[in-house]
Amino acid sequence: MQESTPQLNGTLETTPTYAPNGSHVTIWNAVAEKLKTLVSTDAFARWFAGAQCFSLNQTEICISVPSDIHQVWIETNFMPELQSAVSAVLEATVVARVAVAGQEELFEERVEKVQLPGTQPARKQQRELNDGQLEKKLKTIGLNPLFSFKRFVVGQNSEFAHAACTAVASGSGVAYNPLFIHGGSGLGKTHLMQAIGQRIVDENPDAKVVYLTSEKFTNQFIDAVKKGDLEKFRRKYRKADVLLIDDIQFLAGKERSQEEFFHTFNTLLDLQSQIVLTSDRPACEIKNFEPRLISRFESGLTVELQSPRMETRVAILRRKMEDWDVKLSDEVIRFLAERIRSNVRRLEGALVRLATFASLGGNAVDVERAESLLRDILREEGAKTVTIDSIQKVVSEHFDVRLADMSSRRRPANIAFARQVAMYLSRKLTPSSLMEIGDAFGGRDHGTVIHAVKKVEQRIDKEGTVRDTVDLLDAMLQR
Ligand SMILES: Nc1ncnc2c1ncn2[C@@H]1O[C@H](COP(=O)(O)OP(=O)(O)OP(=O)(O)O)[C@@H](O)[C@H]1O
Numbered sequence: 295m296q297e298s299t300p301q302l303n304g305t306l307e308t309t310p311t312y313a314p315n316g317s318h319v320t321i322w323n324a325v326a327e328k329l330k331t332l333v334s335t336d337a338f339a340r341w342f343a344g345a346q347c348f349s350l351n352q353t354e355i356c357i358s359v360p361s362d363i364h365q366v367w368i369e370t371n372f373m374p375e376l377q378s379a380v381s382a383v384l385e386a387t388v389v390a391r392v393a394v395a396g397q398e399e400l401f402e403e404r405v406e407k408v409q410l411p412g413t414q415p416a417r418k419q420q421r422e423l424n425d426g427q428l429e430k431k432l433k434t435i436g437l438n439p440l441f442s443f444k445r446f447v448v449g450q451n452s453e454f455a456h457a458a459c460t461a462v463a464s465g466s467g468v469a470y471n472p473l474f475i476h477g478g479s480g481l482g483k484t485h486l487m488q489a490i491g492q493r494i495v496d497e498n499p500d501a502k503v504v505y506l507t508s509e510k511f512t513n514q515f516i517d518a519v520k521k522g523d524l525e526k527f528r529r530k531y532r533k534a535d536v537l538l539i540d541d542i543q544f545l546a547g548k549e550r551s552q553e554e555f556f557h558t559f560n561t562l563l564d565l566q567s568q569i570v571l572t573s574d575r576p577a578c579e580i581k582n583f584e585p586r587l588i589s590r591f592e593s594g595l596t597v598e599l600q601s602p603r604m605e606t607r608v609a610i611l612r613r614k615m616e617d618w619d620v621k622l623s624d625e626v627i628r629f630l631a632e633r634i635r636s637n638v639r640r641l642e643g644a645l646v647r648l649a650t651f652a653s654l655g656g657n658a659v660d661v662e663r664a665e666s667l668l669r670d671i672l673r674e675e676g677a678k679t680v681t682i683d684s685i686q687k688v689v690s691e692h693f694d695v696r697l698a699d700m701s702s703r704r705r706p707a708n709i710a711f712a713r714q715v716a717m718y719l720s721r722k723l724t725p726s727s728l729m730e731i732g733d734a735f736g737g738r739d740h741g742t743v744i745h746a747v748k749k750v751e752q753r754i755d756k757e758g759t760v761r762d763t764v765d766l767l768d769a770m771l772q773r
Pocket residue numbers: 441445446447448449452477478479480481482483484485486574610638639642
């Protein structure tokens with residue numbers, strides 16, 4: 295890089311005219327004070343509390359942060375605020391940069407990639423001209439151009455997953471291999487996975503990105519075996535720079551495909567190619583899967599997508615309305631977000647239906663009309679929105695234990711079993727994460743929830759009475 299290369303030891307290469315006596319610490323403290331007025335207290339505590347100024351010269355200030363996730367998150371979400379804070383304190387056109395503490399080499403490479411708006415290098419502008427070609431390439435790979443980072447609305451439910459995905463896509467998440475994304479249906483796993491592929495192809499059109507579902511992997515493998523063409527099959531998958539496999543849980547019970555995938559996986563890891571997997575459940579909950587594969591899935595970074603909260607659901611609806619040029623009243627949007635909680639795909643479906651109705655009939659849609667147009671979707675959603683509270687109530691009544699024992703530490707066998715059944719049903723019937731379930735059961739950790747779920751599953755397999763009891767409770771809750 296040029297002369298202004300930041301140094302980790304923080305020595306000033308040129309005495310800055312704007313801060314003659316300012317040490318890095320003082321300058322960062324002043325920038326931090328200003329930043330606190332520009333971002334929320336939560337955001338500051340989460341993303342900037344561990345930051346420091348590690349170098350400064352007349353054109354650049356480099357802020358070091360504790361991890362890749364911090365770096366990507368700040369670059370994606372807070373660059374304008376960071377830049378304003380820097381400009382306010384230094385009163386000069388000093389460009390703010392973010393780097394991970396201890397990774398100056400990576401920083402040098404990234405400076406080329408991460409540019410402030412308006413300073414895009416020719417390479418990037420050229421790339422934008424080639425958007426049409428990019429779209430073509432994405433389609434060849436099987437990636438949906440609409441599944442981009444830009445179109446993904448980040449909320450508390452997805453911020454860690456999103457940050458991990460952007461880190462992997464920018465090549466700074468080398469340690470996150472494999473990246474394992476799990477979560478309930480329609481929560482954006484495929485969207486984020488494809489966004490990784492899309493960004494990589496956008497940055498480097500020559501990268502060999504392969505995307506497919508595990509079902510397709512199995513079918514192609516069977517085909518290749520039948521045709522005696524395994525060599526070609528292996529060349530395709532074992533030479534990928536980035537392998538994206540959706541819905542890995544569908545490999546369950548398919549021993550030969552798992553065996554093949556195991557070798558593909560190992561070869562790619564040896565070559566330091568990136569692997570990203572999605573699943574509708576955590577790796578440890580996938581049944582009929584080789585333990586050696588499960589342990590490999592767990593050896594990288596696992597992130598969970600949870601159901602979005604109300605404000606995120608509203609934001610998603612607003613973004614979709616903008617993207618699709620649809621107009622619905624605030625009241626209807628709130629109605630949708632309140633009633634459809636567990637699945638973004640369903641939320642989208644409801645929005646499309648209302649928008650289609652409005653465009654065909656020319657009629658405005660009010661809440662009453664929305665309710666009647668969406669009766670089936672709302673019924674389906676209603677069946678799925680069993681809450682942990684209702685589970686605890688029904689289970690404690692059934693087993694004749696106190697409701698308070700659902701979160702107590704008491705361990706007589708009947709109470710412990712009732713609690714385990716309630717945790718099992720919470721896992722099965724609600725979109726809550728392991729952590730949320732543990733919290734609702736007296737602050738237990740996620741390992742306790744996993745253990746409870748496994749215990750109940752084992753007893754369901756072996757004991758007819760347990761199976762009948764759980765089926766009965768399940769039916770009562772979903773009625
Ligand atoms: N946070 C979000 N912002 C914008 N769109 C979203 C978001 N989450 C999900 N979606 C949209 O919801 C739809 C469903 O998402 P996606 O297909 O990625 O879900 P999934 O988790 O892979 O579901 P499944 O497990 O059923 O395959 C997509 O159209 C996606 O664009």
